Amino acid sequence: MTSVIRIGFTGAVGSYSEAAVRALYAGHAAFKGCALETVSFETDHQLFEAVRSQKVDQAITPIENSLSGTLHEILSALIDTRDVPRLCIAAEFIFHEPHQLLGLPGATTSGARQVVSHDHVLAQCDEYLDAVLPKHNASGSGCQRVMVSSTGEAAELVRALNDKSVLCVAGHTAAAIYGLVPVAVDTDEQRAQQTRIETHADSSFTRFWLLAREDLVAPVERHQEPKTSLGLRTQNRPGALHRILSCFALRNINVYKIESRPQPRSILRPHAAWSYDMYIDFEGAPSVDASVARALDNVREFSTEVVVLGSYPRYVFDEQLW
Amino acid sequence: MTSVIRIGFTGAVGSYSEAAVRALYAGHAAFKGCALETVSFETDHQLFEAVRSQKVDQAITPIENSLSGTLHEILSALIDTRDVPRLCIAAEFIFHEPHQLLGLPGATTSGARQVVSHDHVLAQCDEYLDAVLPKHNASGSGCQRVMVSSTGEAAELVRALNDKSVLCVAGHTAAAIYGLVPVAVDTDEQRAQQTRIETHADSSFTRFWLLAREDLVAPVERHQEPKTSLGLRTQNRPGALHRILSCFALRNINVYKIESRPQPRSILRPHAAWSYDMYIDFEGAPSVDASVARALDNVREFSTEVVVLGSYPRYVFDEQLW
Numbered sequence: 001m002t003s004v005i006r007i008g009f010t011g012a013v014g015s016y017s018e019a020a021v022r023a024l025y026a027g028h029a030a031f032k033g034c035a036l037e038t039v040s041f042e043t044d045h046q047l048f049e050a051v052r053s054q055k056v057d058q059a060i061t062p063i064e065n066s067l068s069g070t071l072h073e074i075l076s077a078l079i080d081t082r083d084v085p086r087l088c089i090a091a092e093f094i095f096h097e098p099h100q101l102l103g104l105p106g107a108t109t110s111g112a113r114q115v116v117s118h119d120h121v122l123a124q125c126d127e128y129l130d131a132v133l134p135k136h137n138a139s140g141s142g143c144q145r146v147m148v149s150s151t152g153e154a155a156e157l158v159r160a161l162n163d164k165s166v167l168c169v170a171g172h173t174a175a176a177i178y179g180l181v182p183v184a185v186d187t188d189e190q191r192a193q194q195t196r197i198e199t200h201a202d203s204s205f206t207r208f209w210l211l212a213r214e215d216l217v218a219p220v221e222r223h224q225e226p227k228t229s230l231g232l233r234t235q236n237r238p239g240a241l242h243r244i245l246s247c248f249a250l251r252n253i254n255v256y257k258i259e260s261r262p263q264p265r266s267i268l269r270p271h272a273a274w275s276y277d278m279y280i281d282f283e284g285a286p287s288v289d290a291s292v293a294r295a296l297d298n299v300r301e302f303s304t305e306v307v308v309l310g311s312y313p314r315y316v317f318d319e320q321l322w
Numbered sequence: 323m324t325s326v327i328r329i330g331f332t333g334a335v336g337s338y339s340e341a342a343v344r345a346l347y348a349g350h351a352a353f354k355g356c357a358l359e360t361v362s363f364e365t366d367h368q369l370f371e372a373v374r375s376q377k378v379d380q381a382i383t384p385i386e387n388s389l390s391g392t393l394h395e396i397l398s399a400l401i402d403t404r405d406v407p408r409l410c411i412a413a414e415f416i417f418h419e420p421h422q423l424l425g426l427p428g429a430t431t432s433g434a435r436q437v438v439s440h441d442h443v444l445a446q447c448d449e450y451l452d453a454v455l456p457k458h459n460a461s462g463s464g465c466q467r468v469m470v471s472s473t474g475e476a477a478e479l480v481r482a483l484n485d486k487s488v489l490c491v492a493g494h495t496a497a498a499i500y501g502l503v504p505v506a507v508d509t510d511e512q513r514a515q516q517t518r519i520e521t522h523a524d525s526s527f528t529r530f531w532l533l534a535r536e537d538l539v540a541p542v543e544r545h546q547e548p549k550t551s552l553g554l555r556t557q558n559r560p561g562a563l564h565r566i567l568s569c570f571a572l573r574n575i576n577v578y579k580i581e582s583r584p585q586p587r588s589i590l591r592p593h594a595a596w597s598y599d600m601y602i603d604f605e606g607a608p609s610v611d612a613s614v615a616r617a618l619d620n621v622r623e624f625s626t627e628v629v630v631l632g633s634y635p636r637y638v639f640d641e642q643l644w
Contacts, residue, residue: 043452064584066584067394067584068394068395069391069392069394069583070391072389072390072391073390073445073448119441119444119445119469122441122469123395123441126395130365135470135471144466144468145468145469145470146466146467146468146469147441147444147467147468147469148457148467149457205584236576237576238570238571238574238575238576238577239570239571239574241567241577241580242564242567242568242570242571242577243571245563245564245567246564248560248561248564249560249561249564249565252560252561253560254558254559254560255560255563255564256582256598257582257598258563258580258581258582258600259580259581259582260578260579260580260581261391262386262388262527276578276579
């Protein structure tokens with residue numbers, strides 16, 4: 001008997017989130033024997049609610065891109081939301097599907113009126129798009145950049161409109177699903193870049209998180225070499241962050257990522273110091289390593305507030321397995 | 323005799339960047355006696371080149387928003403670019419102009435086909451826009467979100483198209499320049515939000531930087547209570563970041579902001595650890611405080627690469643003076 005796991009994502013079928021979770025389940029032995037069913041939601045809020053109410057088992061969501069940075073709205077939803085049961089991180093997956101400029105068969109860049117994608121994806125491709133599809137300007141000529149919620153939705157829209165003057169940036173999964181093709185470009189110089197969006201957008205990797213209900217997620221195990229993520233607040237004074245990092249450094253625990261987040265409260269008083277909360281990723285998990293548990297205890301001692309986002313295994317995309 | 327200072331910005335007249343620099347020069351005694359001339363550029367690259375070649379004296383650019391986070395493309399351009407003369411930070415300014423939903427006189431939300439703005443601004447207003455202007459969907463109904471380079475450009479476009487079905491999100495400066503008005507909404511519930519974009523977008527504050535050629539910027543002075551910003555790279559091992567922060571903590575120097583940035587080189591090897599560079603803001607300046615100079619010396623000792631982005635005074639927007 002094969003068990004079925006239902007994973008929700010935001011946007012339409014064929015989005016990078018859906019492609020990522022399919023790659024994760026196809027490529028990693030840990031997920032063998034699970035039949036995967038993906039379920040589309042319109043908004044992140046609806047997606048997270050569906051996990052809380054067990055309409056789906058887990059959610060997949062992008063959290064950081066190597067070019068365009070952290071997706072702050074997701075991080076804030078996880079750290080600042082007090083809704084229970086809480087969601088926590090069940091796994092991390094680093095995934096890369098090359099961006100493609102797609103359209104209906106016969107579409108060309110010179111005939112393009114609009115190019116549609118996720119806002120982070122449009123930002124990642126800004127230089128390339130400036131070169132092949134100059135922006136809409138005040139005279140009304142040029143090509144508009146249109147934001148939608150996911151790359152899947154962008155591809156779905158091009159198919160639904162059935163309009164060759166509307167292009168999108170999405171991956172080959174979306175191209176296959178919606179019958180879109182890489183768009184022919186009109187100059188020799190552009191032709192060299194025909195199927196893949198060049199400049200630096202090819203080095204765009206995205207960290208995705210699988211999110212699950214805190215009370216339903218399986219505890220991480222030592223052999224999974226877990227990573228733990230925290231949101232925390234300290235007093236805003238010299239040395240506060242140094243004390244937090246001491247908790248890890250004194251125990252030889254590697255800190256992977258640290259990021260300041262402007263405090264929601266302080267932004268209402270712009271004349272006061274612009275204060276920050278912290279987001280931190282470090283190696284290990286308190287449940288499997290006593291020194292990590294002690295480090296976390298000390299972090300709580302030196303912070304005014306700590307939210308543990310989860311301890312979870314990490315997976316990377318292996319093109320050979322896909 | 324009044325000296326004239328020329329400040330470049332990206333986008334069209336009336337953008338938040340231009341409004342910010344006008345507020346800075348109007349509201350702060352340090353700039354009295356300078357006649358301000360603002361100059362528009364199409365791209366950040368052109369803007370920075372204009373400062374290098376002295377076509378303008380300085381550039382103003384947004385660097386961080388309290389809701390949508392760091393503008394990574396600007397930070398990367400400053401840290402990773404080896405073009406000389408280098409640009410450095412001459413001042414920081416925290417500014418807030420409330421977002422408004424604008425259109426031609428007589429425009430309504432029910433007749434709206436497109437809403438145009440900067441991608442960060444559209445992201446900050448996402449919830450509000452979902453409520454009053456549901457997104458374009460695959461059936462072709464709804465309102466498109468269109469990205470342009472600045473809020474000024476968005477307002478200019480609405481004016482140039484002279485089309486009541488195209489709205490924009492921009493500030494009152496842009497509204498005044500392009501003859502746009504707050505858009506009437508069509509339900510009682512929406513009417514309560516009529517002129518200002520509510521939800522949390524009203525608590526959106528943006529940090530702007532004035533950038534100048536390193537060899538032409540005036541040294542910061544002690545009474546300006548300066549802040550210093552660094553980009554740096556350390557060895558990826560436990561305690562590396564802790565040692566960096568020790569340099570400040572042992573001397574009682576406050577660290578304001580710290581942020582990991584995925585390393586450009588490491589993203590080409592996704593199977594290796596996802597490695598990060600660091601961006602750090604701290605109080606003081608090495609040129610006016612010996613203990614800050616010693617801290618910076620030690621940071622260099624414990625890093626593989628350090629880029630000093632500048633030591634600079636900080637200003638905040640005072641609505642009373644504007």
